[in-house]
Amino acid sequence: MTYSSSPAFAAEMDAADALASFRAEFHIPPGPDGQPCAYFCGNSLGLLPKAARAAVEQEFADWERLGVEGHFHGTSPWMHYHETLTGATARLVGAKPIEVVVMNNLTVNLHLLLITFYRPTATRYKILMEGGAFPSDQYALESQARLHGLHPDDAIVELVPRPGEHTLRTEDIEAKIAELGDSLATILLGGVNYYTGQAFDMAAITRAGHAVGALVGFDLAHAAGNLHLELHGWDVDFACWCSYKYLNSGPGGTSGVYIHERFAQRPDLLRLAGWWGHDLSDRFQMKKGFRPMAGAAGWQLSNAQIFPMAIHRVSIAMVDRAGGMTALRRKSEQLTGYLEYLIEQLGLPRTRLEIITPADPAQRGCQLSLLVHERGRELFDFLAARGIIADWREPNVIRLAPVPLYNTFEDVRRAGEALRTFTMSNEQ
CATH class of the missing domain: 3.40.640.10 (Type I PLP-dependent aspartate aminotransferase-like (Major domain))
Known part of the structure; x- marks a missing residue:
């Protein structure tokens, strides 16, 4: 797949997503601005299905x-x-x-x-x-x-x-x-x-x-x-x-x-x-x-x-209902591949940030672990302040997991844009 960092690409992918309707079946926590956050912490705790309370x-x-x-x-x-x-x-x-x-x-x-x-x-x-x-x-x-x-x-x-x-x-x-x-x-x-x-x-x-x-x-x-x-x-x-x-x-x-x-x-x-x-x-x-x-x-x-x-x-x-793991894995690989693409577009040396999760989709799920060698906790807090919920693991790893049932390509684009903004601000 050919990826792009543009909002139009993310919107196009979300419009074509066969699993897009499942996002509406979850409660998406609000970010600091009151808008739905980009939740990448499903590898720690998944979100609440709306039907769970009635069950x-x-x-x-x-x-x-x-x-x-x-x-x-x-x-x-x-x-x-x-x-x-x-x-x-x-x-x-x-x-x-x-x-x-x-x-x-x-x-x-x-x-x-x-x-x-x-x-x-x-x-x-x-x-x-x-x-x-x-x-x-x-x-x-x-x-x-x-x-x-x-x-x-x-x-x-x-x-x-x-x-x-x-x-x-x-x-x-x-x-x-x-x-x-x-x-x-x-x-x-x-x-x-x-x-x-x-x-x-x-x-x-x-x-x-x-x-x-x-x-x-x-x-x-x-x-x-x-x-x-x-x-x-x-x-x-x-x-x-x-x-x-x-x-x-x-x-x-x-x-x-x-x-x-x-x-x-x-x-x-x-x-x-x-x-x-x-x-x-x-x-x-x-x-x-x-x-x-x-x-x-x-x-x-x-x-x-x-x-x-x-x-x-x-x-x-x-x-x-989503079509089983075959359907979920198809979207998962696309979302994770998109996140990987956006991180690689930053052009950062491995001495600053590296993805330690295997690049081969067969050797990973939907999680990417970022080893941040400089100002890792500051980056994590920067993401959180912009409604991007990731996971911090000592001493300097940020885990991001785009989950196919409720994450969108726009969520991933937001995360990539926040990473780019932080990187540029540190270079000035």
């Missing part, structure tokens, strides 16, 4: 009208509420319905999965993760290693980029996996690294992990709703993700879990059990002796979080 109010109404009977006789009976999310969730991540369930929060689910899929032995005990992973992943793996009597410094192997580079090369990840060989128990990477915005080749990593006998999982917090995923086709063993970033399901929103169907009929697998994961056929007989439901549902602990799930049901249905 939650419906559950309040059923609770008010029915009390406990809402579990069986409400508009969407709570007893089976989580099942209303299964189909859309499976489509979202490229899975079979038996392989997914929505429950709990992200790090809770990460721990539940690691109880099952990190089972170290005396010789096979290493965990592989990316260096600089999101702290929740770091802390979860540290504590899981200690849970098994291991020291994290010995059990956890961190992948780091080559000197002078900011992101990991797939061949280096594969080489490290081969080097660890039969000492490697589990691989856990983020589908997209939160800091650099790099999207990993999950299919290649899974193949390499399985070749040495390791189990392979991903934290998809920054990938679900952002990338086209084929977890079943890639043969991934397990994964989990949050719903409050690209899936716009509210702060602290509910989480999704994927477990490959090869484990669906494995009641012998060690797990932390809860009532809601017990076989539904005799769950209410309240007997001793846990018998898990088949598939990912057998890892449930407690009954559904109805109010967060009501928001999530609105949001995940929107992905389907």
